Amino acid sequence: MEVRKFVLKRFVEIFIIFFVILTVLFLLFRLAPGDPVTRMVDPTLTPEDSQHLIAQLGLDQPMGLQYLYYIKNFLTGNFGNSFHYGETVSSIIWSRLPNTIILFTTSILLSAFVGVFLGKIASWKKGTKTDTWMTLGALVCHTLFLPWLAMLMIWIFGFKIGWFPLNGMISPEIWMDPSSGVWLKILDVLHHMVLPLATLFSIHFGSYLLLMRSSMLDTLKEDYILTARAKGLEEKTIRNKHAAPNAALPVVTSVGISLAFSLSGGALTETVFSWPGIGRELVFAVSNSDYPLAQGSFLLIAIVVLMANLVVDVLYAYLDPRIKY
Amino acid sequence: MELTDPMKNLLSRSAWTAVIVAGLLLFVLSCVDKKDARFLKVGLPEEPKTFNIWLASDANSKKILSLIYQPLYLRDPETLDLIPWLASGEPQYDPATISYTVRLKPAKWSDGSHLTSYDVAFTASLIKEFKIPRYYSSWKFIKKIETPDNHTVRFYLEEPKAIFLTRTLTSSIVSKKEWADISQGARTQQKPLKALINHKVEKPMGCGPFVLEKWGRGTYIHLQKNRYFFGLHQEIGGRVLGPYVNDLLFKVYGTADVAVLALKKGDIDLFWWGIQPGYIDNLKQDRNIKIFYGKKSALYFLGFNLRTLPFSDVNLRKAVAVLVDKEFIISRILQEYGTRMDSIIPTGNRYWFCSDVSCYGDGMDRNQRIKEAYHILHTAGYTWEVPPVDEGGRVVPGKGIRMPDGQPMKKITILTPPADYDPHRAMSGMMIQEWLKVLGITAASRPMAFGALLDQIKGRHEFDAFILGYGRLSMDPDYLRNFFHSANDKERGWNMSGYNNPKFDRIAEKSASEMNPELRQKLIHEMQKIIMADVPYLPIYNPALLEAVRTDTFSGWVETLDGIGNIWSYCLVRQNDATSP
Numbered sequence: 069m070e071v072r073k074f075v076l077k078r079f080v081e082i083f084i085i086f087f088v089i090l091t092v093l094f095l096l097f098r099l100a101p102g103d104p105v106t107r108m109v110d111p112t113l114t115p116e117d118s119q120h121l122i123a124q125l126g127l128d129q130p131m132g133l134q135y136l137y138y139i140k141n142f143l144t145g146n147f148g149n150s151f152h153y154g155e156t157v158s159s160i161i162w163s164r165l166p167n168t169i170i171l172f173t174t175s176i177l178l179s180a181f182v183g184v185f186l187g188k189i190a191s192w193k194k195g196t197k198t199d200t201w202m203t204l205g206a207l208v209c210h211t212l213f214l215p216w217l218a219m220l221m222i223w224i225f226g227f228k229i230g231w232f233p234l235n236g237m238i239s240p241e242i243w244m245d246p247s248s249g250v251w252l253k254i255l256d257v258l259h260h261m262v263l264p265l266a267t268l269f270s271i272h273f274g275s276y277l278l279l280m281r282s283s284m285l286d287t288l289k290e291d292y293i294l295t296a297r298a299k300g301l302e303e304k305t306i307r308n309k310h311a312a313p314n315a316a317l318p319v320v321t322s323v324g325i326s327l328a329f330s331l332s333g334g335a336l337t338e339t340v341f342s343w344p345g346i347g348r349e350l351v352f353a354v355s356n357s358d359y360p361l362a363q364g365s366f367l368l369i370a371i372v373v374l375m376a377n378l379v380v381d382v383l384y385a386y387l388d389p390r391i392k393y
Numbered sequence: 394m395e396l397t398d399p400m401k402n403l404l405s406r407s408a409w410t411a412v413i414v415a416g417l418l419l420f421v422l423s424c425v426d427k428k429d430a431r432f433l434k435v436g437l438p439e440e441p442k443t444f445n446i447w448l449a450s451d452a453n454s455k456k457i458l459s460l461i462y463q464p465l466y467l468r469d470p471e472t473l474d475l476i477p478w479l480a481s482g483e484p485q486y487d488p489a490t491i492s493y494t495v496r497l498k499p500a501k502w503s504d505g506s507h508l509t510s511y512d513v514a515f516t517a518s519l520i521k522e523f524k525i526p527r528y529y530s531s532w533k534f535i536k537k538i539e540t541p542d543n544h545t546v547r548f549y550l551e552e553p554k555a556i557f558l559t560r561t562l563t564s565s566i567v568s569k570k571e572w573a574d575i576s577q578g579a580r581t582q583q584k585p586l587k588a589l590i591n592h593k594v595e596k597p598m599g600c601g602p603f604v605l606e607k608w609g610r611g612t613y614i615h616l617q618k619n620r621y622f623f624g625l626h627q628e629i630g631g632r633v634l635g636p637y638v639n640d641l642l643f644k645v646y647g648t649a650d651v652a653v654l655a656l657k658k659g660d661i662d663l664f665w666w667g668i669q670p671g672y673i674d675n676l677k678q679d680r681n682i683k684i685f686y687g688k689k690s691a692l693y694f695l696g697f698n699l700r701t702l703p704f705s706d707v708n709l710r711k712a713v714a715v716l717v718d719k720e721f722i723i724s725r726i727l728q729e730y731g732t733r734m735d736s737i738i739p740t741g742n743r744y745w746f747c748s749d750v751s752c753y754g755d756g757m758d759r760n761q762r763i764k765e766a767y768h769i770l771h772t773a774g775y776t777w778e779v780p781p782v783d784e785g786g787r788v789v790p791g792k793g794i795r796m797p798d799g800q801p802m803k804k805i806t807i808l809t810p811p812a813d814y815d816p817h818r819a820m821s822g823m824m825i826q827e828w829l830k831v832l833g834i835t836a837a838s839r840p841m842a843f844g845a846l847l848d849q850i851k852g853r854h855e856f857d858a859f860i861l862g863y864g865r866l867s868m869d870p871d872y873l874r875n876f877f878h879s880a881n882d883k884e885r886g887w888n889m890s891g892y893n894n895p896k897f898d899r900i901a902e903k904s905a906s907e908m909n910p911e912l913r914q915k916l917i918h919e920m921q922k923i924i925m926a927d928v929p930y931l932p933i934y935n936p937a938l939l940e941a942v943r944t945d946t947f948s949g950w951v952e953t954l955d956g957i958g959n960i961w962s963y964c965l966v967r968q969n970d971a972t973s974p
Binding site: 101103105111113117118120121124125126153163164167222226230233234238240241243338339340344348356 | 528611645654863867
């Protein structure tokens with residue numbers, strides 16, 4: 069099958085899957101117990117107020133009608149207004165998304181880069197002390213409880229030693245000062261990024277290391293590696309040119325999907341470090357029945373993950389010429 | 394592993410670059426961070442959601458807005474009496490026309506324009522026309538408003554309403570200039586209220602001590618002193634008001650752990666949220682931190698479903714009330730940071746609180762409680778396979794309790810919020826479950842997600858008992874009527890227990906229209922006695938409000954019910970080394 073046909077077929081599949089997700093999301097929030105108004109524990113909110121508010125938010129309509137409006141609004145690019153912010157969902161998402169990308173996408177790329185690099189070394193030195201320590205280190209880091217590690221980082225480097233800010237994304241004092249230049253502001257964001265990035269990196273790089281190591285070990289057993297050795301090629305060439313690119317295929321899938329999911333941020337990391345990303349908004353929206361905001365955020369993640377899957381599939385064919393569509 | 398030379402060079406260069414950048418970063422930013430001494434820095438647990446006063450329902454938005462929009466009358470922090478704030482004197486009541494006349498102080502909005510009686514009338518008409526939730530119930534009974542001159546407002550009431558003084562006159566006033574066009578635009582929409590509350594307010598125009606200078610979304614909120622503040626250098630309530638700080642900076646701390654570290658480090662001067670008792674010992678060791686032990690206007694209670702058996706029987710409710718060891722909950726679960734509650738109105742609300750109510754189980758030990766509960770139920774006709782008190786008067790584990798009609802009592806479920814939402818309530822539920830078991834009652838505490846819990850209690854009324862709490866009850870006791878009047882026993886109504894007592898309803902209605910404070914106080918006391926005799930709710934505790942501030946930077950915090958984070962504090966707090974800004 070040609071790549072063009074394959075991509076077209078996958079687009080049709082993605083469209084169907086996306087429509088299913090769209091519908092499931094709608095039902096999931098409506099069928100969950102409680103609604104945004106019931107959650108408001110305020111004795112000054114009378115039952116009449118509640119009814120009025122529900123009618124204004126359109127939640128008094130039959131579910132079928134609500135669904136039709138939902139689909140219509142989605143097709144016109146209108147995700148609606150958040151029940152709590154009052155603003156359009158798209159403006160909330162776009163204001164938070166860059167913050168999430170800066171931190172989480174960077175952490176995934178950095179973890180993948182270092183993880184693959186070290187995984188390659190570990191597999192090549194299988195059975196040595198280097199391999200043992202690297203594997204052990206990766207396992208420990210991978211299984212660390214993120215909020216605990218984050219608090220430890222904050223306590224040591226933010227509070228005790230004082231090298232880095234405790235939390236947040238910027239120092240308001242710098243950003244409010246008109247004399248602060250762009251570079252100082254960039255430095256300020258980088259300064260704030262260090263601890264959350266280090267925490268995320270510590271948690272994630274281990275999984276890439278282990279994945280690469282395991283994949284590389286499998287690859288090294290392949291006949292073509294034996295052939296390469298029989299041809300008298302240098303060990304370095306066998307490792308870097310023959311083994312590593314083939315071993316990297318599962319890592320590519322993992323990184324691709326992780327990158328897509330990185331858009332959803334991480335509620336725990338964002339909460340502990342008060343990082344104004346999309347993860348906290350997602351948790352807030354779900355726990356406060358803010359349907360439009362929750363739906364909008366999940367749909368964005370769904371679109372990106374589905375597209376990432378497609379990109380990874382196409383990338384596979386590029387990386388491994390044996391794969392034909 | 395062998396590295397190629399270019400790779401070695403690349404790694405080496407990267408490492409050096411990283412070290413240099415990190416060093417530069419630390420040096421530059423450690424210098425810059427010291428430039429912020431003039432700010433009073435306040436930590437918030439979450440970012441405010443909106444500065445549209447009509448939409449704001451979260452605590453943090455309301456906190457910031459309380460420093461911007463102002464009411465006509467405000468509570469004195471010590472006496473809790475209402476004192477003129479935007480008003481220049483007491484409201485003048487005319488019983489013949491059921492009207493109140495209020496004179497306004499000379500005041501300006503933050504843009505320098507004059508605040509007039511027309512703004513007050515506009516606020517009223519806006520709330521009534523759009524039926525703005527949370528506000529409408531405090532304004533709907535106003536028949537008309539006259540504005541004889543720029544500084545006089547006359548409110549005509551449809552009927553006497555006690556909450557007019559305590560709720561209507563304490564509502565925030567908005568500027569006609571700010572909201573006239575917005576409301577006009579909203580009127581043309583299919584859903585006017587939705588359009589009004591969804592309007593994005595970038596710069597709220599208030600007349601309070603501070604104005605919003607900048608909202609760095611997700612990062613900080615900067616408020617500046619309002620130079621047009623009507624109270625500036627004026628004596629109100631016996632205090633010469635500032636504000637004496639030029640800038641307030643609000644930062645978000647997602648966890649209390651980090652907020653406490655920030656307080657200790659000096660990143661913030663106050664965390665505007667209660668501190669958990671677990672942090673107190675640690676904070677006490679810092680001589681630059683002071684802890685305020687305040688009272689809350691709160692109510693944490695066990696509610697019963699009176700609509701169905703078994704809790705439709707008052708005797709069972711009384712027996713459970715006797716069994717619940719409030720002192721144990723306060724000492725073991727709240728670690729002594731709380732007070733026992735025996736009435737619906739908190740003790741801190743001194744004027745309305747009634748101490749002459751039934752105090753179930755007060756002063757009893759465990760065995761006495763069980764015996765007393767057994768006595769109540771036995772007298773009411775309950776029977777057991779194995780009674781909890783044997784013939785020798787000894788307490789033994791009860792078994793197989795039967796209702797007065799001989800039917801076995803069904804398993805009772807106590808709904809609570811989950812432990813991650815409120816560990817105190819979840820733990821209290823588990824303790825009560827164990828105490829009930831001693832009496833032979835099969836009970837289970839069931840923590841559930843807050844939204845689902847409210848839906849089950851308020852929406853569907855499918856429950857036996859629940860533990861809930863109100864963290865910030867208003868000073869006016871009209872919520873008693875809301876909670877227990879039979880008219881509010883409906884879907885989404887606040888009478889969650891389904892309490893129905895015509896005598897209570899009559900007194901509650903009378904109290905709502907009684908304009909004489911002394912007479913109303915008697916009625917409110919009577920209502921508390923009736924409630925505590927029928928026990929639809931069993932008040933359990935009022936948690937202490939623990940707040941921590943730095944003492945080396947700012948001082949002058951004003952304590953009142955609900956803590957030091959109040960408008961009086963922000964009007965009076967001063968930088969330690971400055972007399973005046």
